[in-house]
Amino acid sequence: MNFCSDNVTGVAPEIMAALVAANAGAAMPYGNDECTERLQAKFSELFETEVTVFPVATGSAANALCLSVMAPPFGAIYCHAESHINLDECGAPEFYTGGAKLVALPGARGKIDAADLDRALKKAGAGVVHHVQPAAVSLTQATEAGTVYSPEEIRQISEVARTHKLRLHVDGARFANAVASLGCAPADITWRAGVDALSFGATKNGAMAAEAVVFFNHNLSKTFAYRRKRSGHLFSKMRFLSAQLEAYIADDLWLNNARHANQMAASMAAKLAKLPGAKLCQPVEANEIFIELPEAVIEGLLAEGFQFYRWEGEDSTLLRIVTAFNTKKEDVAAFVEAAERYALGKPHPLTPSPPAGRGK
Numbered sequence: 001m002n003f004c005s006d007n008v009t010g011v012a013p014e015i016m017a018a019l020v021a022a023n024a025g026a027a028m029p030y031g032n033d034e035c036t037e038r039l040q041a042k043f044s045e046l047f048e049t050e051v052t053v054f055p056v057a058t059g060s061a062a063n064a065l066c067l068s069v070m071a072p073p074f075g076a077i078y079c080h081a082e083s084h085i086n087l088d089e090c091g092a093p094e095f096y097t098g099g100a101k102l103v104a105l106p107g108a109r110g111k112i113d114a115a116d117l118d119r120a121l122k123k124a125g126a127g128v129v130h131h132v133q134p135a136a137v138s139l140t141q142a143t144e145a146g147t148v149y150s151p152e153e154i155r156q157i158s159e160v161a162r163t164h165k166l167r168l169h170v171d172g173a174r175f176a177n178a179v180a181s182l183g184c185a186p187a188d189i190t191w192r193a194g195v196d197a198l199s200f201g202a203t204k205n206g207a208m209a210a211e212a213v214v215f216f217n218h219n220l221s222k223t224f225a226y227r228r229k230r231s232g233h234l235f236s237k238m239r240f241l242s243a244q245l246e247a248y249i250a251d252d253l254w255l256n257n258a259r260h261a262n263q264m265a266a267s268m269a270a271k272l273a274k275l276p277g278a279k280l281c282q283p284v285e286a287n288e289i290f291i292e293l294p295e296a297v298i299e300g301l302l303a304e305g306f307q308f309y310r311w312e313g314e315d316s317t318l319l320r321i322v323t324a325f326n327t328k329k330e331d332v333a334a335f336v337e338a339a340e341r342y343a344l345g346k347p348h349p350l351t352p353s354p355p356a357g358r359g360k
Contacts, residue, residue: 001331002307006174006202006287006324012206012257018247019208022239029236031055031173036242037118043200043214048187048247052221055241056233059084059173062211063198064092065227067136069220070196073098075135078120079271080105080112082144084171096231101132109282110145112137114156121164135169141189142174144287146265148181156196167220168194173201173211176258177286182225191216202248206257206325210244257325261287264332271336275343281318289321293339300342306335 002008010018027033036055043053056062063085071077077093079086081104085093098320105112105120117137125131137157139312144146149157154170161168170190172178175198179186190198196217204211215221228234235241269284269291277294295317298310310316323332 001184001305001335003321003327003335004307004309005322006261008216008307009324009326010083011208012248012253012325014250014253015207015244016245018243019240022243025353027237027239029238031238031242033239033242035239035246039212039245039303041241042246042249043212046186047190047214047216048185049216050192050218052215053225054058054215054224054228055235055238055245056211056213056228057209057235057241058233059171059199059201059203059211060089060092061231061233062201062213063138063169063171063232064089065224065233066169066197066199066213067093067100067138068096068098068227069224070169071100071135072099072133073100074133075100076103076124076132076140077101077136078103078105078112078117078166079138080107080110080140080143082110083138083140084144084173085138087144094182096227100135103132107148110140110143111147111149111153112139112157113155114160117157118160118163121160121166126164134164134166136169137161138169138171140171140173142178142181145282146286146287146290147283148178149189150182151184151193154189154193157247162194167196167217167352170195170198172198174258174286175201175202176205176254177262180255180258180262181285190214196220202245202254204324205248205254205261207225207244207246207248210248211242212245235333242331258287261323261325261327264327265289265321267329268321268323268332268336272339275339277343287323289319289323291319292317293319294343297339297342297343301335302337304338306338 198214200212265287273280279292282290309320311318311320
């Protein structure tokens, strides 16, 4: 009953079956196999426009390499202060861009506000030799706060970016959860809203190790193949990445997995929020829950073997709880039942009662 992350899960059976099937026989290396070649048409169909797709193995590689074609070494990439590229990628965007600066912006619910971005860009010193030059904006969808950008919010940010001649990137490690939450077409929160490129995540939602960089702006894709090779992400046996991605988007597997994860989070959050002393700290719009619980409840849950993160340090009572494509309803029910017991000061049902007449 591990709710630390959607990275703790195994592989979706459909994707594992696709890997087994891809293992049969020989295939040309370095993306020249039939499976990889099919991805262009399949992703173009998914996004309702012609796209260019590059499989890679990790989200950090997808983000950093994608940003490397958007920002020069003297450029600036605007992102949320809590974004993955800012906090959790060990300087990879800076490294692969050759030194571009990440400019972190605040924003409620893990989101950049279009008006705040516009104000920052107006003061950025575009054209002034002493300053890094604004080059790109990176959004996280779903955000690190478990919230999602609406199509209109992305359009507004895109308009600001275009006004200032910046490119727009989306870190979509949990893109499926955002699409499932919004009930929109993938195109509605990407190219139709002005997005140039997307890091399309699969690993958190059922893949073994597979992400895709999807370019809607084909001019940006021209040097990407060389950057991918130089970074060590041109896999010789590319078919095993591509087979995962092909199975992932087939028959709406990616959306069905995300819908389940989202539903488990919504169900758990609604019940936990009713506990005495509980405080839901972010809207639950995807598959992450940020909630404060009393210390006694947290200690009791940990003692019973439930796993999750104290989000702001070892003594924090703010928890991040993440559900996944294969989260079991009974595990959610068990977590909630245990939390309710400890919130009401009741012991574990297997904890022996003290002997009569000896203590209180």
